[in-house]
């Protein structure tokens with residue numbers, strides 16, 4: 180039996196790549212230095228995998244920003260606006276990733292999108308009519324040889340042509356079908372080049388196959404791989420899928436000439452039944468994705484070995500694999516020094532998952548594994564009761580929820596009238612999404628307090644000073660609805676988790692969210708409740724400084740759940756309702772303390788939308804939307820509830836979003852086309868909207884004209900009475916200078932339009 184992994188966290192054990200890259204962006208280190216750091220990270224990773232007995236070690240899973248973008252760049256899929264900057268290859272790549280504003284020109288970044296049902300974001304490559312798809316890059320080969328040089332034979336990993344074609348954006352007249360032939364040729368080239376090397380296995384990632392597929396999709400996939408696999412010679416090709424099962428294409432997939440097929444046994448609900456029903460070819464290796472690449476709980480050996488044994492008995496040759504890339508879990512539990520072993524013994528991060536793969540390999544090679552100490556230890560772990568995990572009060576509260584808890588009264592239109600009367604805000608009201616730049620002083624203050632270097636009152640005083648400055652700045656800029664700036668928060672979920680019962684925290688368990696940005700998802704360990712108010716004092720203080728409405732700022736239950744590592748012993752619905760009741764307590768406390776506008780962010784609501792349409796409602800929206808309503812159903816009619824989402828791809832679930840019954844929704848729109856607006860109109864979307872007028876993921880300052888153009892486009896589709904003006908997300912990752920400049924332009928644009936409308 181062999182073991183394999185799909186990919187490994189690439190920012191490094193202690194986010195070394197992030198820090199080096201950010202220094203490079205600030206011109207503090209040279210490109211050579213950055214390359215050296217990257218090389219060290221790769222070497223460390225390969226050696227770690229080797230030491231842990233992984234047989235098929237990936238390479239080219241490393242990336243300076245995003246592997247999908249790497250795959251596009253490898254094949255010369257680089258829009259001309261970036262090429263025309265005439266920068267070095269790496270800087271051109273970074274220009275695509277984060278935009279460029281400097282001596283060489285001024286271009287925006289490529290769009291960024293959620294990667295399937297994860298909290299990772301990929302860059303959306305663009306193909307123009309005259310894009311020539313051809314193998315021009317060497318990254319895949321360079322990294323393979325780099326590992327080989329260290330004596331480690333790796334399995335290069337690359338996005339498969341089908342998934343690449345499906346995820347690319349076609350910006351000209353030509354569409355996907357026009358690029359199939361060149362794409363096939365480019366991959367043929369890759370294969371033939373690989374044949375001239377020591378490469379034995381190559382992995383093509385085709386996660387797109389876990390979606391609902393049309394007959395055209397299936398035909399396309401067959402066409403591509405029939406041609407490609409005819410050229411493979413002695414090269415072994417693994418097609419790797421993840422994030423679900425491949426029910427629409429299982430038959431075709433297993434009939435093609437692949438040497439290995441990677442299937443997901445964790446999220447692939449139907450993977451086992453597909454194999455049972457249709458069988459699996461004896462001449463291929465099945466890469467059994469059985470160690471969860473997305474969650475941090477230890478693998479249940481009994482269950483995994485039962486599956487492996489069943490496959491063995493069915494005479495299927497297997498490789499033990501993770502369910503998806505380990506990119507989605509933190510690097511190692513070894514960095515966690517503060518968590519009690521009673522907790523950590525239940526967890527496995529990326530490095531520990533390697534040990535699990537290895538143990539599963541050892542156990543499955545035994546005739547009877549039941550008496551092996553590793554198996555017994557694992558069995559005992561799962562049969563013991565977890566400490567501090569159950570709270571009868573919480574389960575009682577959840578069981579007592581009734582229909583009224585999901586219904587806010589009076590209805591939206593009535594409330595809208597009442598609120599227009601109460602707040603008397605101008606047309607095209609301006610606001611921000613909540614956070615202001617988390618500059619070094621802000622982070623230093625928080626970390627000094629955390630380390631006990633300053634007293635609580637010093638910590639609070641500093642934040643109050645920042646809040647006061649922030650309020651003053653917003654007043655000067657001329658914004659209508661203000662925020663306190665979120666200086667007390669490291670991140671929108673951890674901050675709440677830390678104050679809720681039932682949560683556990685890590686010190687260094689970072690997971691890449693996009694590019695150089697990482698998040699540290701907390702762990703839902705047990706039943707969740709709120710012991711005391713969490714945000715009230717900050718918001719009340721901020722409101723005391725201004726006559727403008729101050730938005731209270733909370734994170735919604737679905738997002739808190741989706742950005743945490745969830746429990747596996749109760750349903751996610753149950754966990755989310757527990758969180759919703761805790762956040763409801765906070766909403767009502769804010770209201771009682773004079774906060775009249777409360778924003779409940781659901782930045783990650785769409786993230787966990789099942790990849791298959793047929794599952795959308797029954798598996799998710801049917802409880803996720805009510806969970807949001809549960810949070811605000813008890814507020815007064817004159818309290819305005821905002822929500823915010825970090826994306827605009829909700830065209831297909833507009834009724835569900837409207838059904839959240841918020842009064843205002845702000846969302847990301849500046850990086851995507853504004854097609855969403857047509858759909859809002861068609862669906863008679865009632866909620867007031869603030870589609871982001873500029874992109875905050877890049878330091879670029881939008882001009883007044885640019886913002887006016889965006890707003891005018893919006894006004895074509897949205898009644899002026901319903902339109903808000905705001906950036907597309909929080910400003911925490913930005914610097915002060917660009918923030919002030921951008922917001923001034925935003926307010927100027929809104930004011931100019933108010934005049935003429």
Ligand code: GLN
Nearest residue numbers: 612613614782825909910
């Ligand atoms: N209120 C949060 C902020 O402004 C929202 C962040 C987000 O949507 N990701 O930072």
Ligand code: ZN
Nearest residue numbers: 824825908909
């Ligand atoms: Zn956002």
